[in-house]
Amino acid sequence: MHNCIFCKILTGEIPTLKVYEDTHAIAFLDVNPVSKGHTLVIPKTHYETLSLMPETEFLSYMATVHKVVKGLMKYTDGVNVLQNNGKDAGQLVPHVHFHIIPRRPGDGLKIGEWHVHHDPDLDKVQMVIKSLLKE
Ligand code: AMP
Ligand code: ZN
Numbered sequence: 001m002h003n004c005i006f007c008k009i010l011t012g013e014i015p016t017l018k019v020y021e022d023t024h025a026i027a028f029l030d031v032n033p034v035s036k037g038h039t040l041v042i043p044k045t046h047y048e049t050l051s052l053m054p055e056t057e058f059l060s061y062m063a064t065v066h067k068v069v070k071g072l073m074k075y076t077d078g079v080n081v082l083q084n085n086g087k088d089a090g091q092l093v094p095h096v097h098f099h100i101i102p103r104r105p106g107d108g109l110k111i112g113e114w115h116v117h118h119d120p121d122l123d124k125v126q127m128v129i130k131s132l133l134k135e
Helices: 005-011 055-072 122-132
Strands: 018-021 025-029 039-043 078-082 098-103
Touching: 005 025, 005 039, 018 055, 025 055, 039 055, 055 078, 055 098
Parallel strands: none
Antiparallel strands: 018 025, 025 039, 039 098, 078 098
16 A cells, blocks of 8 residues: 555545545545635546556546546636646656646636746757657
């Protein structure tokens, strides 16, 4: 058993406000919501990052993410879907999760605010990433 907060939510060891469950994933409210209705969707099997998930499990997990997005799009007219992989990307809980964040007009949330990084090496970057995707 992993010493993992989200695995403990799955076993019921840590209480949570569950909003949806199916055979391979659950959705529950984030304890520190950035907006009303901020929901997390997690796979029932522990994987630290998306890159470690087998494709078939990823695809069934994505079906649940899609279901929750559709539900929350009836709650508000817009949602952001975010997913962090690795500490460098801001991942705090090392169990795969998608954030579904309901948005409202004028809510002022600064999600996805980024500053353009002018890259003189775009061609080289293309070559490196292309070759990594061939592996
Ligand atoms: P991340 O930075 O993507 O790893 O986000 C982790 C998220 O998990 C944060 O938004 C936390 O508020 C949330 N979180 C941590 N512990 C719990 C918990 N016990 N129940 C619900 N959400 C949690
Ligand atoms: Zn876990």
